[in-house]
Amino acid sequence: HWHMHHDGAAHWRSWKARNERMPVAVALGGESVMPYAATCPLPPGISELLMAGFLNGRGIEMCRGVTVPLWVPSNAEIVIEGFVSHEAGPIGYDPRGGEPLGPGAVFEGPFGDHTGFYSLPDRYPVLEVTAITHRRDPIYPTTIVGLPPQEDYYLGKATERIMLPLLKTILPDIEDYDLPLFGAFHNAAFVKIDKHYPLHARRTMHGVWGAGQMSWTKMVAVVDRGVDVHDTYAVLRAVGEHCHPARDVELVRGPMDILDHATPFLGAGTKMGLDATEKRGQAEQHRSVEGLAAELCASGPIPAVTGGAARASESRFMRVPGVLDARIPDELGGWWLLVRIEKSAPGDGARVIRALGGLTEEAALPRWTVVVGPEADLSDIDGALFHWAANMSAERDRRLSVCGRRVAFDATPKMTGDEHEGHPVREWPPIIRMSAEVERRVAERWGELGL
Known part of the structure; x- marks a missing residue:
């Protein structure tokens, strides 16, 4: 199960082009930095194990896999080895359409995800397990996801801070940035710049939309250096005061996060940039309006x-x-x-x-x-x-x-009939909610653990 925009899917497509199964090893646990390093948005071809070693202060010990031609972390709790089928078809499969599922694939899901919603089921390739190795009395590690903030939110905040220097090397206009809680990573980013010329904020937005995994960001708000970019309310006050809805909003069509259920099409839609900087000169303040719009605008802001x-x-x-x-x-x-x-x-x-x-x-x-x-x-x-x-x-x-x-x-949650100006509505997922029984059992465990 992977997203078509990410490296894992790219690796699989290369094996599919060779008409060969892809060897994989799923490592659970190990050095404490491993789960975080696995999430790092590193450039293609740069191993997450390098980041793990950097954070660990020493290299991650590795050993040969038992049944696959891969190295695996020696200190992992559990390692699942196997081969991913190259025969599976692409995502976007709907069994109601009558198309056969095809070989080497399963229709799986939904999954509770970091978006706070259940990601919808789709077609994904089968992993044929060839070996499971583990420590004595292994511990199965997991991360709880759901409505923010959960554990993954804090992993994301670590990435925000750790990756800022790297982001500034490719986007030097950025002084700082923040991935706000409400955005669940891919839905919103706040960016602070030291503005030097008209439409500087627009240049920054497009730079963000061309920067690795930040390119999936649905909404980018750009503010002046005097605004605390880590204060959500301060940023939204700047948007309210300085972003004219018809003049200062940039709309760009392009690929979107595959988990964004609101897009009219799977993995594709429109991103929105909010220029919340103070405007300078005619290049930023000019707007041509006619007729009734001109009459209404004449009454002032x-x-x-x-x-x-x-x-x-x-x-x-x-x-x-x-x-x-x-x-x-x-x-x-x-x-x-x-x-x-x-x-x-x-x-x-x-x-x-x-x-x-x-x-x-x-x-x-x-x-x-x-x-x-x-x-x-x-x-x-x-x-x-x-x-x-x-x-x-x-x-x-x-x-x-x-x-x-x-x-x-x-x-609001959309349903059939909420289409507008030809833009469709896809199937809408349910929001993640814990049952009363789960909440009760979790509350009991706090006492058992002395927390």
């Missing part, structure tokens, strides 16, 4: 909605049919409206967005609106933003006002 005006707007928005909760968080400077709705039919998200847009004479509507489904909790801002990043496709779910001074995102 949209101000932040704070204090009593924010509370009054929340009260009015709560009376919109289908709205369960509405908040203009003070932490986000009055630039953002978060709305939780009851999603029971296709188009519910778009309907609420239209209703909110029709209330600008009655209530102050912030510049940025995010509409999420009933499973979100607006009292947890990071949690609500998680649903925004996970359930939004920029080309399908983004709605601009007539003038373009405001924008709203339909970040």
Whole structure:
């Protein structure tokens, strides 16, 4: 089971081209740095074992595999050896279409993943196991994934810090960056630059989208050096204040993370860049509008909605049919409206967005609106933003006002009928939830372990 954009799949394709099975060894455990090193986004051809040795302060001891022509870590708890079939067909298989599965493959899944959702089942090649070796009384190591933050979130934060110097060698414009909690790695990145010229932020966005595994990042927000890029609220305040929705948003079509269920097509869709830097000169401030849009824009920019005006707007928005909760968080400077709705039919998200847009004479509507489904909790801002990043496709779910001074995102779970302007909706996965029984058993173990 691997993603077609990653090195493992590339290695397999090379063996498939030779019409030969691919030898593999799955090593579980070993030196404590091994699980982390296995996740490092190193350049192709650079072994993760080199990174493990660097972090370990000495090389990783290796020995020959028993049944495969490979070296394996000597101190691993368990090693599974075998050969991966070269006969399997590609991913994107749907058994409902009548196509045969074909040889050397299984239809497997779903899997609980770091995205916080179950990745959907698909066709993957079979691993024929030829040997299992292990230590005496081996310990099976595992990493718990799910709604962030889980263990993998902290592994990702380590990568963020460790890889910053390497990233700066290929993108020297970057002063610092942050992978925010709500983005689950591939959905969002915040980047800080020392801006020197117009559209400098756009250059940086495109650089990020060409940098290894960061190229899958769905959303990139670029801020000035005076903004704390590790403060999510500060970054979103900068977006609210300095990013004009129709002028300062960059949309780019390209390959996307294979686990992004919101993309209209498997592994392909539209990335979104937010230029939240202060604008300089006509090159960045110019925007041509005509007709009604020009009339509306003539009234000036949209101000932040704070204090009593924010509370009054929340009260009015709560009376919109289908709205369960509405908040203009003070932490986000009055630039953002978060709305939780009851999603029971296709188009519910778009309907609420239209209703909110029709209330600008009655209530102050912030510049940025995010509409999420009933499973979100607006009292947890990071949690609500998680649903925004996970359930939004920029080309399908983004709605601009007539003038373009405001924008709203339909970040509700999608269903058939939520298609928009020809952009389809794929099968939607369930969010990862632990059952009450699992939660009870875990709580009992804390006491047993003295934690």
